[in-house]
Amino acid sequence: MHDPNALRDALVGLPEDIHGSPLLSADLAPVPAAKRVWTTYNYAALWISMAHCIPTYTLAGGLIASGMNWWQALLTIGLGNLIVLVPILLNAHPGTKYGIPFPVLARASFGTVGANLPAILRALVACGWFGINTYIGGEAIKTFIVTFWPDYATLGGGMVIAGLGLPSVLTFLLFWSMNVFIIYRGMNAVRVFENWAAPIVLVLAAALLWWVVDRANGVGPLFDQPSKFKDLGAFWPVFVPSLTAMVGFWATLSLNIPDFTRYGRGQREQMLGQTLGLPTTMLAFSAMAVVITSASQAVLPGASLSELWQPEFLLGQMTSSTPPKGLTAPLIDSALTRAVVAVVAVFGIVIATLSVNIAANVVSPANDFANLAPRKISFQTGGLITGLLGIACMPWKLMQDPATYLSGWLGGVSALLGPVAGVMIADYFLLRKTQLDVAELYRPEGRFAGVRPLALVALAVGLLPNLPGFAKGIHLRSGPPDVFDDLYVYAWFTGTLLAGAVYYLGGRGKVTANS
DSSP, X not given: OOOXXXXXXHTTTSOGGGTTOTTOOTTTSOOXXXXXXXXXXXXXXXXXXXXXXXXXXXXXXXXXXXXXXXXXXXXXHHHHHHHHHXXXXXXXXXXXXXXXXXXXXXXXXXXXXXXHHHHHHHHHHHHHHHHHHHHHHHHHHHHHHHHHOGGGGXXXXXXXXXXXXXXXXXXXXXXXXXXXXXXXXXXXXXXXXXXXXXXXXXXXHHHHHHHHHHHHTSSOGGGGOOOSOOSHXXXXXXXXXXXXXXXXXXXXXXXXXXXXXXXXXXXXXXXXXXXXXXXXXXXXXXXXHHHHHHHHHHHOTTSOHHHHTOHHHHHHHHHOSSOOTTOSSOSSOOHHHHHHXXXXXXXXXXXXXXXXXXXXXXXXXXXXXXXXXXXXXXXXXXXXXXXHXXXXXXXXXXXXXXXXXXXXXXXXXHHHTHHHHHHHHIIIIIISTTOOOGGGGGOTTSTTOSOOHHHHHHHHHHHGGGHHHHHHHTTSSXXXXXXXXXXXXXXXXXXXHHHHXXXXXXXXXXXXXXX
């Protein structure tokens, strides 16, 4: 339910003729200047807490497995995040200037009804990732419980619910409840949580780095591993799709970043905070992962490299009373110390997963679902819908076939959302010159009413060339490599540029600040 006091406060400064608009609610209204309190630190902390997650930790491992050496992997990660920072900062600008969220901003280019298309596409991707991260967090909690209560692993006597064992069901729902609780506290609770989550996760990761390097008496052999590519011709076919994947990692946030920057004190704060927080953290955390994994090769000689790239595996070996393969004694002799490490480790994984899940996978779809019926669906209700869909997608089954569902469906859809960014950037910067009539965005019969065909045409032009490659990625199309496969490698780049160009060329002289 909407708070009537919040709605009354949100109406201050808005024309009276839109006070009763069905497109307006307290959650979607422009944030008043007095409530725009996010600082440079808030934005840096937001990205630090989101970037310190298990998927980030494993990025370099995937690139090294593809044949890169350590510095080529880090170069690819760093460059990809510098590239995606550009659309993030561009789409962040109108959020800070006008205090409006992503689905409201999308009304300027797609129309008040048409904006629901990119909003729901973005929301559905987030629901899938929400479910997956919730499953990861739940399994971390389960591991922690089993450490102190081994019989918990067999609780229910083999009972299975929708393909998931009862112990996992209970911890999944527990972690799910944590996410929903924070969202129901509102965006200020999100800001506070991200503020303290960022330094905690950073300190815990640094502690793990120190321990494993000290135990290994050095950084290990991974830094001496040469690249498998002898020249640029051999490197390029692997580098380009890897770079696209790095861009796609945060491409969805480049759309809904106004959901956060609408609370910023000014452009300087959000731009500096995001620039300091995103590329530096992604590069630094990936570098930490390289060092930890390399040193772990010396600490755990019986483990495979693929196992060592999983932080939960390393932490599990540290807290186990059973000697790891290739060793004659546990890594940590004291049972009390192992218990303390287990508590700290699961706390770190839970906090890291919770912080990225809420910021990246709940805030946006909560606003996107609210945009469907602003007067009936609140931000909190939108968050609950996200959570329920995250359960409905049964993420434990998605994880059984990650090549199809993570890289294919969710990763592919994220890349295919590039055209939406292209349309929005061309509309706001190139055609409207950053000038928006905000009140018109809330008028059902105003200039932005209905659907804007030009945006849909531009979106289609950006999508179509990449759909055959996407279809092959999810096994809906088969056959030998062809030109569409080559094109799909550049999906985010081609989609963004094509859609933006078509929208700009079609809108010159027609789309302005007053149209």
